[in-house]
Amino acid sequence: MAALAGLLECLLWPTRKDEEAEKEEEAGAQGPQSLLAAPRCSQRPHGGVAASSGLRFGASAAQGWRTHMEDAHCAWLSLPGLPPGWAFFAILDGHGGARVARFGARHLPGHVLEELGPAPSEPEGVSQALRRAFLNADERLRSLWPRGEPGGSTAVVLLVSPRFLYLAHCGDSRAVLSRAGAVAFSTQDHRPLRLRERERIYHAGGTIRRRRVEGSLAVSRALGDFAYKAAPGRPPELQLISAEPEVAALARHTEDEFVLLASDGVWDVMSGAALVGLVALRLRLDLAPELLCAQLLDTCLCKGSLDNMTCIVVCFPGAPRACEEAIRREHALDTALGRRVAELCASAQEPPSLNTVFRTLASEDILDLPPGGGLHCKAAVIAEAYSQLFQASEECWEKGQDGAGKPSSTHLNSALNLEA
Structure with missing residues (x-):
């Protein structure tokens, strides 16, 4: 949850804050409602x-x-x-x-x-x-x-x-x-x-x-x-x-x-x-x-x-029921996103921010994203993968695992319990 909050804090802020203030002003309110820093x-x-x-x-x-x-x-x-x-x-x-x-x-x-x-x-x-x-x-x-x-x-x-x-x-x-x-x-x-x-x-x-x-x-x-x-x-x-x-x-x-x-x-x-x-x-x-x-x-x-x-x-009784194929596709999507987070971190010259990782993923064509929510629906998955990765590989960032002063994608996949 802390990782997700961090992503939300920087993903659309302060741009959205400015937009909200402008909207309130145009609407004739007595002033924009106060918003939190996070x-x-x-x-x-x-x-x-x-x-x-x-x-x-x-x-x-x-x-x-x-x-x-x-x-x-x-x-x-x-x-x-x-x-x-x-x-x-x-x-x-x-x-x-x-x-x-x-x-x-x-x-x-x-x-x-x-x-x-x-x-x-x-x-x-x-x-x-x-x-x-x-x-x-x-x-x-x-x-x-x-x-x-x-x-x-x-x-x-x-x-x-x-x-x-x-x-x-x-x-x-x-x-x-x-x-x-x-x-x-x-x-x-x-x-x-x-x-x-x-x-x-x-x-x-x-x-x-x-x-x-x-x-x-x-x-x-x-x-x-x-x-x-x-x-x-x-x-x-x-x-x-x-x-x-x-x-x-x-x-x-x-x-x-x-x-x-x-x-x-x-x-x-x-x-x-x-x-x-x-x-x-x-x-x-x-x-x-x-x-x-x-x-x-x-x-x-x-x-x-x-x-x-x-x-x-x-x-109601007619609500959609559990579907094995839908569950399989969702698991595959989460795994693919975790692996892609590891690849982006491994290819960077220095540790990328969570915001950078999310925006890079948003620019890519990712299959089977949830309807309506898209990549935003997987923000918690991305934030959790990012958080786990850096918790598990902090020492790797300091010493390097591939001789170049940065972690290898194999090591980062391992940190996320993903297949190489």
Whole structure:
């Protein structure tokens, strides 16, 4: 992990930092958000299985380059008072602090359960219950913040029943459904320039400047943000910023594979199609969903995401299974990358930096790289090979093994336990 952090620190920094500052300035924000000198890559992946329904999930989160972690999430594989087969998952991405996101992760499931009742009618009754639950949670939060403290949070929710998948969201955290190997559905971000959003903002007496509500908020729906919910005589769902979610009810199919939910730090650098391809391949490698999520976030960090990131992968019985051929090809790729790292180090007149090694590999035509992630998906493998190599061959660099004051590729391959 330390090697990966070092690679991330120099790979796209400070170039990306400058780009981010320029983007914030163009968007009219009060100033670029503070970024760390090096990313915080540590994660605590976790997951679970519901044997009765064949449902399994994995989740992970990374603070990344931001000075504070403002994401929160929750996962319930069973719901009290409802039959087996119901489950609830949510990701909340805070802005102006983490308080709203943490509140949502803790209390939104309870509001959903309260609105569903013991015998929810599907699909319309459940869809309406989700809408009411979001608005009720927002009103409860307002009662706890009588002075209207700043801060808000986007939210994306997956509610699973034996017959339907319900996706509810407000803001720019997204979800995508993979069915039969392709994107079957994806949520759409709530941005001020979307027609329905723009009309609501204008009718509530608001303005849109630099593609932001009142020149400040980049999303047009969120929990919290009560300073934008004070237009007199208008219900909560018609304020400048609304907590009303957009809800999609999708009938389940045997071809349903998985749903991926993620905060916008993931979507900043990966498309829905790329993520579906990458997740499907990692499942064929027999990777546990929680480890898959951790790898996905590492990939997004390496691809240049500067935001907090959280992702949840919920797998259904039709999800891709372990494939011996995919596992064999992945092992061969890792071995080839390790050998190439050794060759690059052996051919250099002095020890190359990890950044130099990665950029050299990125310029080469390497077969069987993962879809979507490409070489960035193998950054941890490259960083680990580099770290192991120099730990094992420090003395070799000092004395030389081939009479030329540098290690031979044979010795370096041996240090990585690779065949010559």
